[in-house]
Amino acid sequence: MKATNLLIPTLKEAPQEAIIDSHILMLRAGLMKKLVAGVYTYLPLGLRVLNKIENIIREEMNFAGGQEILASAIQPKELWEESGRWKKYGPELIRFKDRHNHEFCLGPTHEEIFTDLVRNIIKSYKSLPLNIYQIQTKYRDEIRPRFGLMRGREFIMKDAYSFDIDELGLEKSYNNMYHTYEKIFTRLGLNYKIVLADTGSIGGNVSHQFMALSEVGESQIIYCPTCNYAADEEKAFSLLEKETKLDELKLEKVSTPSIKTCQDVAKFLNVELKQVAKTMIYYETERKEFSAFVLRGDTEINEIKVINILNSSEAFVRLATDEELENAGFKVGFIGPKDLKCKIYIDNEIVKMSNLIIGANELDYHYINANFKRDFDGIVCDLKKSKAGDICPFCGAKLKSERGIEVGQIFKLGTKYSSSMHCSYLNNEGKQSDMLMGCYGIGVTRTFASIIEQHHDENGICFPLQVAPYHVVIIPISYSDEIQKELADNIYEILKKHKVEVILDDRDLKPGFKFKDWDLIGIPYQIVVGRKANENIVEFKTRQTNVKEEVNYLIAIEKINKLIENL
């Protein structure tokens, strides 16, 4: 491709709308253009990269036994009502009616569609297992789209769904996808970590996320540097330093006038913050039910864990307000697990402590020397938010944290959709049985942004060869110079013949301008044809390392051919 025929709307300045590097660079390099918030037009160079990413995913999915199909983004309301998500999904689901007043949505994900497809086609265990996928546009009316492709309202996702006859089959399908994802993200040149994840609104019981490591990531990863434990902060489980059990002292009620917060209580009674147990009351709005959660004063509660323990959904669980508490007879600021009239959940760190301070459920009073079992009871579970510095529950090392961009997530759905939507098969005994499903997503456009986030420098993008829009650019210093033109043209023709994706920068521009452009766009290799053109010598530059060497043009061509071969 000749540069004069290519749409390369590079920008010298960063558009005001962009904050993070990948977003700025994608706009500056002319890879895409914003249409409205969270919706972009992919320009020629950007689309080439996108296609390459998709093709790598496609190759690996096919290799793993997946079969590609393509569903519509338009989905009928009826299927969503069957799964129960038409009500649950909320305003993020873009809904509309056709002229006959039939209701539809633009698919944010495709569990319903794929489940419906399979239940209509597959009748026998003989046709299972099955893994079908698509690479397709998804729509989510995000509250706040941001960071360009990181969180768009329209984005491209590869979504795969597996259907198996039993747990063992699901396990196999899940592991297959797990390893396929490892291959995909490795091939894409991403530095990533695999973490245990919460299943959120998709549902199911087991899930892993694939996180591209990056400062700008919206997820916090907790991981162990010694063993392999890694989890999303929402899901992470950790321990605190060991506590030695002390002799249980006598429970005593002490006056703590108007002293409500853990910090104040600790200060007032002159003890460490961790000796004070806090009792938080959550309200489940669907069942209109209060529940108490007891944690050490120096730890934070993880609300995802609360929602899961209550077996509810995010839409229905929140901290009770002071007003609600007062009306229900709770003494705000002095609530404690002793003699409390609601279900009580106790964080496992509390169990290891002795002689705690707890609220007395009486205005201006706390108990000191409260001990689990002897003075209060409840269901012991894991409630606290894990953070760096906590102890790894598996090997005892200190946990670390890192930020990540979620580029993929895999779920074991089990029968969540197959039972509600009657996706079943006849087994070898002629009995009807629900299929076991898994679903597996990759945010393709987000992966695109992540690659740039991990591969750029102060001059622009440094695309890994396998996803670069073109492999090499030939830059004649002066294309109007006959000798340079002839050599540049010659190299261009040879590389084209060798199926190398090559750009010839035939623009009549100052050399500096061209260099800046290609550095910004991040073409991996540059062949500069300059004053030594008469000796057939060119400069071969590697974008990633910025290493330049002067070589005969045939050697440069040879080098490129070798690099392409290894792809």
Add this chain to the structure above:
RNA sequence: CGGGAAAUAGCACAGCUUGGUAGUGCACCUGAUUUGGGAUCAGGGGGUCGCAGGUUCAAAUCCUGUUUUCCCGACCA
């Protein structure tokens, strides 16, 4: 949806306080000189100043409403 900021040429911004001819740099077009890291000179094109209403002889500027965008929190690939 809460909290903050902004909207003027393709991009970045000034002008607004104190109302009176629509501006600068980059980009774009023409010509000349330039050609190894975003050139110089000369000339030129491009704007209903987000939209609607109000105040005024007169509004980019003041007032009211509205829409959109960006940033911080809850969602998620």
